[in-house]
Amino acid sequence: MGSNDGVHGQLGPEQREAAWARLEKQHFDVIVIGGGVVGAGIALDAATRGLSVALVEARDLAAGTSSRSSKMFHGGLRYLEQLEFGLVKEALKERELALSTLAPHLVKPLRFLYPLTHRVWERPYVAAGLALYDTMGGAKSVPGQRHLTKHGAQRLAPGLRDDAMIGGVTYYDTVVDDARHTMTVARTAANYGAVVRTSTQVVGLIKEADRVTGVKLRDTDDGRTGEAHASVVINATGVWTDEVQALSRQRGRFHVRASKGVHIVVPRDRIVSDAAIILRTATSVLFVIPWGAHWIVGTTDTDWNLDLAHPAATKADIDYLLDRVNEVLVTPLTHADIDGVYAGLRPLLAGESDQTSKLSREHAVARVAPGLVSIAGGKYTTYRVMAADAVDEAASDIPARVPESVTEKVPLLGADGYFALVNQTVPLAEHYGIHAYRMTHLLDRYGSLAEDVLAMADGKPELLQPITDAPAYLQVEAVYAAAAEGALHLDDILARRTRISIEYPHRGVDCAEQVAGLVAPILGWDADDVDREIATYRARVEAEIESQTQPDDKAADALRAAAPEPRPQILEPVPSER
Template identity: 50%
Template sequence: MPNKSAATLTPASRQEHLDRLRDATAQNPLDVLVVGGGVNGAGAAFDAATRGLSVGLVEARDWASGTSSRSSKLMHGGLRYLEMLDFKLVAEALRERDLLIKHTAPHLVHPISFVFPFFHKVVDRAFIGSGVMLYDAMQMIGRKRAVPMHRHLLKKKMLEYFPALDGEKIVGALEYFDAQMDDARFVMMLVRSAAQYEAAVTNYTEVIGYLRDGERIAGARVRDVLTGDEFDVHACETILGGGVWTQEQQELAGSEKGLEVLASKGIHITIARDRIPAARDTGVITKTEKSVLFLIPSDEYWIIGTTDTPWTHDPDHVAATSEDIDYVLEHANEVLAEDLTRDDVIGVYAGLRPLLQPIKKSEGSSSKVSREHTVMRMEPGLSAIAGGKYTTYRVMAEDIVDFAVKDTYPGRHSLTRSVPIIGAQGYAELKRDQAELAARHGFDEIRVERLLFRYGALLTDVLALAEEDPSLLEPLEQAPRYLRAEVLYAARAEGAVHLADVITRRLRLDYEVRDRGVGAAEEIAAIVGPELGWDEARTRTEVETYRAFIAARLEAEASHSDDEAAAAVSRAPEVPVIP
């Protein structure tokens, strides 16, 4: 049974989770140790824990600090895969998207409509229309729809929905539906869900080696990044969900075979909501010569992206260049009536897609491959998963856990199709009573919607903090979208360790305000510092480190090559190195 109190990730509970990992000895090993705290690793830990297995999850940095916090923030079926005739993948993604909306995470995943503009009246309406019709038809097989059907829009109606589109170039459009989410928050909630089922979960816990029992991998040696303490964690099965760091971990394990993962950089920019007039929950999707262009409404801004270019540098140091930003602006301006400029850009973020390379035939007996993700036995006791897409994380988690434990625990089947993510239960009631909630606390409608989308039923825990200090219901002075209570809750329940964890992943200030959260850094540090045991010197270090990190990112965004961008961000880490 779930234990809600176990899902509260505090500094004290982090130590308790570390102690439980340390207690996983050769004589009393964990059933499963998961390495990597992105969506794949968090999903695998949640899946394994709900099966009743003893589980550990370790992440070298913060939860979702890599690719899993730098996506387009969409849970979508993958419309473009229909063009590749990958019907099975699209059907699977649509099924998972609908499950998230209706049951697993209705508080974290919400429907959103997109306008797909037509530049050629007959050809586009026929070609794109037939593709979206098939997309919608695949959502009707054996289940009730979670989103409305698509519809064609004549030019006049299209401009009513999205008046910012260029009516001189665009002759009509099609409206269809997918879903959006906050990616970093989604992963953090998955981690807390795993903890609720007694998984031992620790961020800033780095794997520095793998344990062996003869030819078998028997767990990992880890280092607590905060203290430097090193210890062994024994496990019957170890699962690697390393994303673009997969090969690095394979080499550390001494595996002679493994998965080949290449990195592709995708960047997004944010623009103020009033710069692109449109219906509140309607975005735009169109194709470019290299990728797909999304204009996605999110809170009080637009997320616009993306790019798709090879990244050959250290994955820890990914950053956008000036050319990347100009590319996104150029392609956005091709569909907008009024051009955007660099002055309109509020924030920028860059991430790496892990592109899985084909598996050799000789390795087929120890791997399971789909078009989008692969699970593979690299060594006895060590399995890995790579590739895939956000929307199908649950299926991927089920696949890798099934694969890893098929011999050791063959009767433990996945339950995540029916088990919701923390915050889902009770969300519908809060949503129904949101007007009363707003009146009770003096919030406007937008504030309440934003809070419910971020916390679901856990919002009652956030607001309860104000019972001890009513000032916590006040907004941050330099970031008024967020309440002071949200900042305190990040340190008291959401596993934040550093200032950057709060600013960039518990909140989203590094890309949703023009100063990237620098102005609010001291105010936020003053709230979380006492909770995290910081003295005055540590607090100052956290603030100065974050300021330097943002300065380095801005330097990268003015550069003209990946070499320069990587060099710039490598000089200023996101979090301080604690002696």
């Protein structure tokens, strides 16, 4: 057992080679399929119970849904209206754990303004809901609700139109960089001995009699194949649940339907407000969330049954978001204001028939066959609970005694020592010769591992310069992504280890060459590899921008799906009966 090779659950080229060898040789207690937040959470849960674990992911950590959320560890306020008190209580407990103990470097408190639009009944209604929310844990380490007059609400958010509200209420939720958080969960699992390997696709299940005993693997970068064996395999593939399920030739206990959610990213100066904003729409809610120098506005909720890997946003999706948010803004947003767009798929649990239209956000776990467990549904905030439930369900297939889950006491990498380092921001910045605001940026992305990142610039002071066309990030951050964070392609670095692909109007194209040059020596790329990576990334961005001008899903999907994959050897699953 023990720690992963190298320091702090490092995921670099050396660990990657060693991981393939271990997958082929070792018999694991648990193999987890899927490197989203739930899969990473399961790997961490199992590893910290003392089990031997392998996590395999066909693309990149958080490549699917887990990098495309509304960027909140949210308390589930809107479930109160549906009287889902259990869901709210659970979400608030998880939010509090993340804020205070597990990931204070990644999960930050955020004040929200809820504009009131109806006289007489709305204020007491919202007040009662928020009082319940605060009592259930919504105001543990953050302030509780506060009521504002119309004048007070306008002072807080001058960008909202005079006729858009009659008053307001503020409450607190959180903001999180979802892709970094997922990657950190996976690295923490590696730190406790889990084998974590991306670009490693499960192309078949190994069976003995009726029991699943392992997986057939394919490296999606170089095409080599192999096998790995385990007492139990856990399918945590989100919207791909049914596809992986089909490999077992067993009837699934539940199905997963994909619902598309689109967000747009606009510069911070386009909306004048000191708080995040939550707006009611005819069918759901709209969030306007501060994100560094930007706002994220989302989301939509539409059925999706096309390409699962690269859901495409259409012009209709973007128009919908602009129309909704412009109903309340003094200065309307236009297409020209948008710096970034992203689309993600929510894995919603569907019943056996389409009549079951109340698709659930709750999660389900099932033992589909001896040696095979599936988990799906749920939401980002409750990944830790889902992970513990999955390992509990899998325990009956593991010969050894399986201890209880301990993850609520296991801080993620970078959390330990974070608060102390925040108090030393200025001297630390002076020590490394960078500006204090840069130090804050690093601490908010890496926590106490920020010093590991900066150490990579020892003797190479040029790495402490910003990336020329994405100056929010230092060059050393790209290097660290490849050396320690499991990034294997430009896309991994520009879309997930950093968020350059949604934070700059060029979507990462203008710095692709510089970043490729920085990571080539670490990833062993030659000149041809560098050219291919840049060309593939450019093609992805062009296809996305083009798809965002299309009128409907089919047209947008056709354009987006035509772009080349950075992982050339990936096999598309044979579509199951969706």
